[in-house]
Amino acid sequence: MKLIAHLLIAVTAVASPLFAIASDAAAPALASSAPTVHAAPPVARAAKPDLVKGEATFAVCAACHGADGNSATPAYPKLAQQHPEYLVKQLQEFKSGKRVNPLMVGFASMLSDEDMKNVAYWVAAKKAKAGSSTDKSLVQLGERIYRGGIADRQIPACAGCHSPNGTGIPAQYPRLSGQHPDYVAAQLTAFRDGVRQNSLQMSQVAAKLNDREIKATADYIAGLR
Ligand code: HEC
């Protein structure tokens, strides 16, 4: 009887630190799902986008971005499955000149706020085609930067904002997974060099990346799913 009591005490003593670890681990998981929960209500409350009109508008865009938003051309971004709020923000900023692009300023300027919303929600509902990494010699460096950043140069992990699998966090952080590596590398370079100036956060993230690190991260992102 005395032996059993000792055993019980021993088991409890061993088990309790484990319980403590388990409950600590549960807290960040809950915290990280919070932004999604917060983001949902504004979308649900807003007036419903007209997807039929959105599809009609997209006929103009399909030439470059692909019939279903999966562009086949490396320089043109895939838009399928991107967060619609992010797409609307980009269209508004192309139109206002906050994001500078000679092609997109023309197309965005043709669109009203309603048109932007309709077309964004239509293409966001299309399924993104997966991409793949191609450069075996760089992909490990890319994975390291994406998942852990580069601590001694204050470069943050991309996963922290764009999520570990690259699907982003609606509505603030865009989806990256499967995007054309040429496009991703071009955007990171544009943020770094001050050519794309519509996100202070991304300008700071990209500021210290060198060309090789940009290429590696872009290649890793292409294979994320
Ligand atoms: C002639 C080719 C072309 C056409 C047509 C075109 N786009 Fe684009 N689009 C581009 C290019 C190139 C970029 C990348 C711009 C850059 O590098 O900043 C882009 C970028 C975008 C982006 C930003 C995507 C991101 O991930 O940040 C959105 C949104 C977009 N286009 C929507 C549209 C819509 C909607 C239409 C139709 C009304 C359209 N585009 C028509 C070439 C085109």
Ligand code: HEC
């Ligand atoms: C602190 C949060 C944060 C971190 C960390 C971060 N990003 Fe971003 N990223 C953003 C935001 C916000 C945007 C949207 C910018 C906008 O609205 O135009 C963005 C946009 C981008 C875009 C443009 C997407 C498109 O479709 O044009 C790329 C590419 C990108 N990030 C890559 C990265 C990479 C690679 C890393 C890691 C080296 C990284 N980001 C780390 C917040 C972050």
